[in-house]
Amino acid sequence: NVVATSGRAVEAAGDVGTLLLDKTGTITYGNRMATEFVAVSGATVRSVAEAAFLASLADETPEGRSIVALAKADHGLKEPAGGRGSFVAFTAQTRISGVDLDGRLIRKGAVDAILRAIDLPLERTPPQFRQAVDRIARSGGTPLGVMENGRLIGVIHLKDVIKPDIKERFAALRAMGIRTVMVTGDNPVTAAAIASEAGVDDFIAEATPQDKLAYIRAEQERGRLIAMCGDGTNDAPALAQADVGVAMQT
Numbered sequence: 302n303v304v305a306t307s308g309r310a311v312e313a314a315g316d317v318g319t320l321l322l323d324k325t326g327t328i329t330y331g332n333r334m335a336t337e338f339v340a341v342s343g344a345t346v347r348s349v350a351e352a353a354f355l356a357s358l359a360d361e362t363p364e365g366r367s368i369v370a371l372a373k374a375d376h377g378l379k380e381p382a383g384g385r386g387s388f389v390a391f392t393a394q395t396r397i398s399g400v401d402l403d404g405r406l407i408r409k410g411a412v413d414a415i416l417r418a419i420d421l422p423l424e425r426t427p428p429q430f431r432q433a434v435d436r437i438a439r440s441g442g443t444p445l446g447v448m449e450n451g452r453l454i455g456v457i458h459l460k461d462v463i464k465p466d467i468k469e470r471f472a473a474l475r476a477m478g479i480r481t482v483m484v485t486g487d488n489p490v491t492a493a494a495i496a497s498e499a500g501v502d503d504f505i506a507e508a509t510p511q512d513k514l515a516y517i518r519a520e521q522e523r524g525r526l527i528a529m530c531g532d533g534t535n536d537a538p539a540l541a542q543a544d545v546g547v548a549m550q551t
Contacts, residue, residue: 313544316526317479321517321539323531324485324492327549328499329461332363333443335371337458341429349455350376353447356409359388360398364459368409407449409457415446419453426453441487441494461495468500475502484508484516484531513539 305311325331338349354372357365358380372378386402397410397418408418412434416423423431430446433456437444445457471481483504485492492506505516517527517539529536529543540546 310545313526314528317528317545318525319480319482319520319527320474321482321484321513321527321529321531321543322501323513323529323536323549324483324487324495325461326532327530328467328483328501329463329495332367333459333461334367335364335457336442336460338371338375338447339433339437339456339458341433341455342427342453344454346455347376349447349457351378352407352449352454353409353445353457354378355381355386355402356399356407356447358400360391360409362391365391365398367459368457405449406451407447409445409447412444412446412456415448415453419448419451421453430456439490439494441491441498463495463499468498471500471502482516484513510535510538514542517542 322328335353338346338353340346340349350372353368354376357368357372360366360368381402386400389397389399389401389408391398391410395410396414397408399406399408401407408415410418412423416426430453434444434446437456437458441461443459443461445459446453447455447457474481480503481501483492483496483499483501485495485504485506486508487495487506489506492504496504505512513529513536517529520527521544526544528545528547529539530547530549531540532549536548540548
């Protein structure tokens with residue numbers, strides 16, 4: 302499933318010394334997936350899963366669908382009969398979705414958005430909640446808050462899932478003398494966690510397209526041949542500058 306656009310690219314690939322890889326969609330699948338429900342404030346994991354499930358029925362994003370799938374798989378939950386409840390759809394502006402059902406006002410979304418909705422500063426949230434949010438962020442994941450009737454009841458762990466066997470592939474490249482460098486827009490804490498799990502030699506965090514371009518040019522000035530692997534849209538300048546550009550499709 303590789304299409305070479307020129308013989309020159311194939312020839313250059315044999316002399317590449319550094320492989321630069323965009324994280325999203327290349328090292329990871331690109332869609333963050335729900336992997337865990339964490340209960341706080343005396344709630345149970347099942348009650349958090351149920352609330353997150355109901356609140357995500359109006360969230361059509363891949364993350365929202367993964368929350369529904371996890372709740373169904375781990376807790377056997379089913380959708381309310383007859384479309385009961387008044388659903389609040391997820392939007393990029395609010396970053397919240399939810400439902401009003403049988404006197405229950407349930408919402409889930411980005412931690413800052415949920416706290417803003419209930420007018421509660423982070424420092425006044427339950428310690429369990431803060432600890433869960435911090436733990437998930439430090440592991441390279443994204444925490445989402447879950448609340449019911451104005452009370453925080455849990456946290457959802459969204460994980461940027463690394464593609465299987467990628468660590469072994471990077472080890473094989475290392476054995477061939479090729480250095481792997483992950484580039485990502487993530488903050489340094491999250492980037493370090495994912496880089497460690499993926500097994501790359503180095504990483505560049507909070508990288509803009511210009512940063513990728515500057516890194517490639519600097520390496521080329523030192524006489525190294527660079528291959529850049531990423532998607533053809535966001536990474537177009539870096540792919541064009543690299544000695545070998547590898548554009549990922551499906």
